[in-house]
Amino acid sequence: MTTVAVLGTGIMGAPMAANLAAAGLDVRAWNRTAARAAPLAERGVTVCADAPEAVRGADVVVTMLTAVDAVIEVMERVAPALADGVLWLQTSTVGVEGAQRLVALAAERGIALVDAPVLGSRAPAESGQLTVLAAGPEQLRERAAEVLDVVGAVTRWVGTEPGAASRLKLVVNSWVLALTDALAEALALAGGLGLDGRLFLDAIAGGGTDTPYAHLKGRAMLAGEFPPAFALDNALKDAVLVLAAARAAGVPLGVAEAVRGDLARAAELGHGGADMAAVYLAHMPS
Numbered sequence: 001m002t003t004v005a006v007l008g009t010g011i012m013g014a015p016m017a018a019n020l021a022a023a024g025l026d027v028r029a030w031n032r033t034a035a036r037a038a039p040l041a042e043r044g045v046t047v048c049a050d051a052p053e054a055v056r057g058a059d060v061v062v063t064m065l066t067a068v069d070a071v072i073e074v075m076e077r078v079a080p081a082l083a084d085g086v087l088w089l090q091t092s093t094v095g096v097e098g099a100q101r102l103v104a105l106a107a108e109r110g111i112a113l114v115d116a117p118v119l120g121s122r123a124p125a126e127s128g129q130l131t132v133l134a135a136g137p138e139q140l141r142e143r144a145a146e147v148l149d150v151v152g153a154v155t156r157w158v159g160t161e162p163g164a165a166s167r168l169k170l171v172v173n174s175w176v177l178a179l180t181d182a183l184a185e186a187l188a189l190a191g192g193l194g195l196d197g198r199l200f201l202d203a204i205a206g207g208g209t210d211t212p213y214a215h216l217k218g219r220a221m222l223a224g225e226f227p228p229a230f231a232l233d234n235a236l237k238d239a240v241l242v243l244a245a246a247r248a249a250g251v252p253l254g255v256a257e258a259v260r261g262d263l264a265r266a267a268e269l270g271h272g273g274a275d276m277a278a279v280y281l282a283h284m285p286s
Contacts, residue, residue: 001026002146005058007051007074008092009037011228012118013064015126016091016151018043023150030054032070052081060087060147067237068098072105079109087143088113090162091132093173093234095241096248099166106162112137114144115162117169118152121229129153133172135164167245174242174256176213177235181259181279183214187221188283197222217277226274235276236263 002025006017009031021027021044028046030053031037037047048054055061055078065071071092088111090102099115106113114136124130132152134144137160148155158164187197201218204210220226239260246253262282271278 002060003028003058004060004062004147005030005048005054006045006062006064007054007078008032008064008066008070009040010064010066011122011231012091012120012125013062014040015122016062016064016130017045019126019128020147020150021045025147025150028054028058051078054078055083055086056081057083058086059083060089060143062089062091062147064091066092066234068092068094068101071098071102075102075105075109075111079111082109082111086111087140089116089144089147090114091116091118093117093169093238093241094166095170096163096167096245098241099163103162112140113162114140115165116144116148116155117166119169119172123229124153125151131156133158133165133168135159135166136162170238170242170245173238174253177239177242177259177263177276178255179211179213180217180235180276181262183217184221184262184277184280184283187218187280192285220275220277221280226271226278228273228275230276231272232263232266232274232276232278233272235279236260236267236272239263 004020004025004027006013006029009029017027017029017040028048029037029040030048030051041047051074063071114134116132116134118130118132120130128151130152132148132155134155134157158168186200190197190200201215242256262279266279266282271281
């Protein structure tokens with residue numbers, strides 16, 4: 001039986017660990033805040049008190065942590081406990097420079113690395129319907145698939161060099177963040193003009209500018225209900241990563257800069273822990 005250590009059991013990591021256990025893998029989980037990992041014990045996951053305990057003897061290590069510094073700190077700490085030949089599936093969103101740091105760490109420690117950030121939020125993670133963007137040596141793909149095929153509906157291999165998948169993740173996130181903020185602006189404008197925002201959603205329904213995402217997030221915005229599927233603080237972190245990558249590439253991104261500002265304003269208003277759809281509240285009249 002393949003043993004998988006999942007490091008980080010937040011909104012995404014916890015359902016990933018539960019699905020792996022349900023698929024018959026031997027799963028160990030660790031989280032910095034232990035209480036967040038504890039419920040996984042009822043799902044057949046071995047909850048570990050510390051990260052080295054979780055990885056000791058594991059065949060595969062999955063990292064799903066908030067930022068690159070956290071990933072590096074944890075992987076440096078567990079490195080002495082890693083088994084020879086362990087496979088590291090790095091699923092966190094870390095940006096271009098962050099991915100480069102992790103590639104260097106893996107090379108220094110002699111760890112086989114697959115760069116594998118995921119697309120999706122809480123519901124797709126719970127149902128095993130994430131999209132995995134993966135990059136790594138071809139000889140690692142079969143081993144990686146044993147885990148990635150469980151947590152995701154599809155794995156899109158975008159290159160053989162780790163880091164390519166993280167670059168594509170930023171491109172996708174730039175689109176998702178811009179779409180969310182544009183939707184928030186449209187609904188706020190509708191309200192400001194004395195219209196029910198549902199009229200906007202009805203107007204685009206079924207047309208060339210329609211998207212299911214607009215209705216999903218639009219309903220939440222109009223209801224003022226923002227249970228975190230993807231926390232606004234994390235969206236802001238990703239917006240900063242997008243802009244850093246764009247500056248390094250010499251690509252001006254005016255929309256992304258505006259989105260970062262709107263997310264920052266919503267966070268300053270106290271909505272950082274809410275779903276990123278709460279960016280809508282940054283557009284409310286003061």
